[in-house]
Amino acid sequence: MQDSSQGISQRPQNRVLMTRPAPDSLSVRIGGQWRMGDVSPGREGELGPVLSAIEGGGVRRITLKAETLEQWDSSLLVFLVKLAGAARDSGITVKRDLPNGLARLVDLAFAVPATVDDKPKIEKEGLAASVGARVLALGPAISVFLVFIGEFSQSCHRLLLGRAHTRSQDFFSAVYECGVAALPIISLTSMLFGLILAFVGSVQLTQFGAQVYVAGLVSIGMLRIMGAIMVGVVMSGRVGAAYAALTGAMQANEEVDALRAAGIYPVDFLVLPRVLAMTAMAPLLTLYADIMGVIGGFLVAVTLMGLNPYEYLNATVQMTPFRHVLLGLVYGTVFGVIVALSGCFHGMNSGRSAQAVGLATTTAVVHSIVGIIVATAVITCIASALNI
Amino acid sequence: MNTDTDAGTTATTRRGLSVRGLQVGFGDRVLARQVDFEVRPAEIFCILGGSGSGKSTLLRVIMGLKTPQAGQVFYGEKNFWGGDEELRRDIMRATGALFQSGALWSSMTLVENVALILEQHTDMDETDIRDQALLKLALVGLAGFGDYYPSQISGGMRKRAGLARALALDPGILFLDEPSAGLDPVSSRMLDDLILELRETLGATFVIVSHELQSIFTIADNCIFLDAASRRVTARGKPSEMARDRNTEINALRFLTRGAGGGEREVPKA
Incomplete structure (x- = not known):
């Protein structure tokens, strides 16, 4: 936080400004400097107030503006993607007025939907199940070994x-x-x-x-x-x-x-x-x-x-x-x-x-x-x- | 040590191959089903498909390295998976294979790599074998590299040495698994030229798994497209014509046009 505002202002910047222009809409203005390490973009950081506003209910529309944005990197991207995800989950429409590159990166993050069913399965199994699985695996292991011995015998024969x-x-x-x-x-x-x-x-x-x-x-x-x-x-x-x-x-x-x-x-x-x-x-x-x-x-x-x-x-x-x-x-x-x-x-x-x-x-x-x-x-x- | 490759088997592989109702996969997982196609003699046939569409596995089944879940592969009139192991070994001996990484035997020099196959399958004497191996290396542009080990040469040279090894017994059919993957554009072009040259001169049939568009458009006479989603062949034909044809199935079209799909499309000239 200390040196993130070189020469501009010594106090912590207002990166996110929220206003409620109408009861069902929320206006979010993004500004200042966003650098990885200096800023925490998640729920515990800058996104927190916005999320509580969304979860408070009644919001139907969000307008995003970034007129006072100075410098940004992927930390801002995390903020925006999480915000867009939360908005989508609650059925809120988002109107964006963002710099071109930033908007495209946010779109890119959503371009391929996250696959739910293709995740590699990590099964947590109990003691009995894991003992059982090991015993069942023994049969195939033995047959693989017997196949090897068989091939070796054929090889000796040749x-x-x-x-x-x-x-x-x-x-x-x-x-x-x-x-x-x-x-x-x-x-x-x-x-x-x-x-x-x-x-x-x-x-x-x-x-x-x-x-x-x-x-x-x-x-x-x-x-x-x-x-x-x-x-x-x-x-x-x-x-x-x-x-x-x-x-x-x-x-x-x-x-x-x-x-x-x-x-x-x-x-x-x-x-x-x-x-x-x-x-x-x-x-x-x-x-x-x-x-x-x-x-x-x-x-x-x-x-x-x-x-x-x-x-x-x-x-x-x-x-x-x-x-x-x-x-x-x-x-x-x-x-x-x-x-x-x-x-x-x-x-x-x-x-x-x-x-x-x-x-x-x-x-x-x-x-x-x-x-x-x-x-x-x-x-x-x-x-x-x-x-x- | 061994009998000569029997002339009948080589003749079999000179008559092309056909695949009927083939299904490949691992365990319960099916990677591709109901695959049918025919490769005519001296044809360059490409198996296309995105990552995970099972095209390399399909090639391994046709080559005889993996058993199919269903269906048949015919070399000429011979039912490859329906016959005994002896038949398969004879046919495999009469085909050549280039693996994705080259898969040269790393403990042997290039000339030994080629010579090993000749030693095992022919009665030629040592000097003839060495001459033959050096010739095959010269054909792929590796004259003078015979005594190098695979680890001492570049990736492109390893691919070409792998091709020389595949050519060792003058096979009727050559299987190439992603021959130009990982090569720079110039090496990749040289490999394409070499494949065309070998088809012209030796009359060999090629079955190639690839997703290098340029090389596909340059060399392929015919192809099938394996769709990763439906696990079937969804398009077939000559790639350059498929890319122009509006009726080509959409995923195949997107593959051949790098995602453009329709409208303005650039198709390199065949």
Whole structure:
């Protein structure tokens, strides 16, 4: 308010002047400066008195004049459009004597009537309704997944017949991506995990003077399960997310449609080489992670616990039957398949917006980690039942 | 890896296509119903309509990317949606598609984009494929850009590269989804000239979804207008004649005359 009236007058201006020339008519004179921020054009501001005059009743006609108007912007437009809307709702005729540009802008605001029924529906639902909706959504979600699995199986079938639209270079670049390129991070995480196992174990075992059993703890722990889990978790973040983001972005950019339009099966071209590469690399990475974990445990045992290196290695070999290694490889391979399928599935079924691709990526990682844990439980039960 | 595109299918797509009683939409929503039209060989056919009239969806159904809610699409005598997936794949292989954004495979260079289709569907050897791909790029004015990635070239060039890819297997029918949307006037004109040129030289049929008036008047032989309100085809014919004809349905007329509707109208010469 303070500087809105530069040099003209220091007191607040009279922007809106109302008179009642006749009992059924209202004359509104608009003047002064209207600038966004300086003036409040709504019901709480300048429009208030006019609206109360209209709502008071008895008004049939409004004449609008703007002879003393100096400067105006959209704030005046808001005032006029709201006034015109209120007048229309109460069946009042408005006679306007406004500058040409202003009148046209007001008309433009009314040119396309506001649509009432086209508003996107935002339904507020109760607890029961939302639980119900989620349960009902489960069926279609499962069928979409089954369709994907079906397409993938067909694709494998075509691969066996030698008719799949798969390029070997895609397979090898995927092998590099999820194999060689993942070695540094697998080294770091697995070795640290071996260190942690050895540390935690040594505290307990030293109390019984059984330090040497740290070797068995670390090697059985890593080889049987933890190496595979480290690989699964790291790969779901590294590879699963990358697959989901890549295929999702291709879906959003119509690239998947372009493949189909060219008579190329998208599952053959995009999913198959990546799932195969991951399935081939997962056991190798698991083996690598096992070795790094044992090295981690060895470092703790030799440097901090003062065990004899030869004795430690000997104990490791003695205490670890080969079946643990094989079981670890089974875990690792299953995790690899889960991670790759989850990434590709969510990417291929992503929506066509940036937000949808982000969601697909997040969901792919969450589902692959949940899948890894569920698969661990299942395989562990089976293994213990079979006494492996 | 694959068998050659079978010569019979290519011949099928050389005989035009017809759409009978087609209904397209999503779920319970119908976007367009009772669509009937015929595209003669070597014709440039436009599907017109305002935003939301379902014209892109209609094109996706004709191309085989989306199942129709009702009705048939015939390529020559072959019932496209009535047949099995094998038939559809054969026909799709014998048609070419240019998507709205170009939809080039972003991890491959332009020449690889064109070559991939040839690799998958023919028994040609590597050097022949590369030569063929470079030729197709040269046809659309992209000679020398073969080793660029899609992200390194402009929007207009991406559209033209998309057209080169659509031309890879010398298809009988080409589907173009808003080919000149987002192009500057000169690039848009060049694309129109290219379409006319390809029709003359290769004898290809074009089905084009568009709302660029200039380009519609310049290239289209025939068109249908999809009305967003009534969800039907409300006008058909040669666009320049439709715009002059007083009997043309009012929404179609407004579309073709940028809202003028009647009275004084400027119609660019065809």
